Amino acid sequence: KQEVTQIPAALSVPEGENLVLNCSFTDSAIYNLQWFRQDPGKGLTSLLLIQSSQREQTSGRLNASLDKSSGRSTLYIAASQPGDSATYLCAVSDDYKLSFGAGTTVTVRA
């Protein structure tokens, strides 16, 4: 059974600092990995989707890397802003089933 772990569980940084969020998974036989953002009381919003053949994906200030062999992904958020405060979840796909991590709750202090 796929286990997805996100460390740390919570993170607080001053505005402008770069964020580094970690995700690890136990079974490297994945099809893709997605990073999501969840605001309180809201659904999940997909940020980046990395196919298993890719090493990274970038969107604006966000960059996600994938090292499938070691079972790790990292989400980098450059120059953090208070609006980046949210919970970030990673999920790995083996066929149709997504296995989610518990998330990292980020607070960016103004």
Add this chain to the structure above:
Amino acid sequence: DARVTQTPRHKVTEMGQEVTMRCQPILGHNTVFWYRQTMMQGLELLAYFRNRAPLDDSGMPKDRFSAEMPDATLATLKIQPSEPRDSAVYFCASDQSGSTVTGELFFGEGSRLTVL
């Protein structure tokens, strides 16, 4: 602005009552998922439909939960009878996978269920 629509957003009910949650996936998306989110368990997959056919409902308690997709624009999740332990946020998500592999998932805003 294409989005997944869920109703109701909030539901408070008493133990033993029937609860029905509805989801309208994004037009053209051929796969629909039902997830449940709790503080203790995180996000759990309850059911999965592709082209309206149920492909996996192994995450659902079969004695009380049922999921259907009567047409391409409506998915339903029913709990009968409801119990306090069913209190959670239930999410519907859809994607446009061309194969069996999950693509980018689009989530609804969720239905927050409280069973007293």
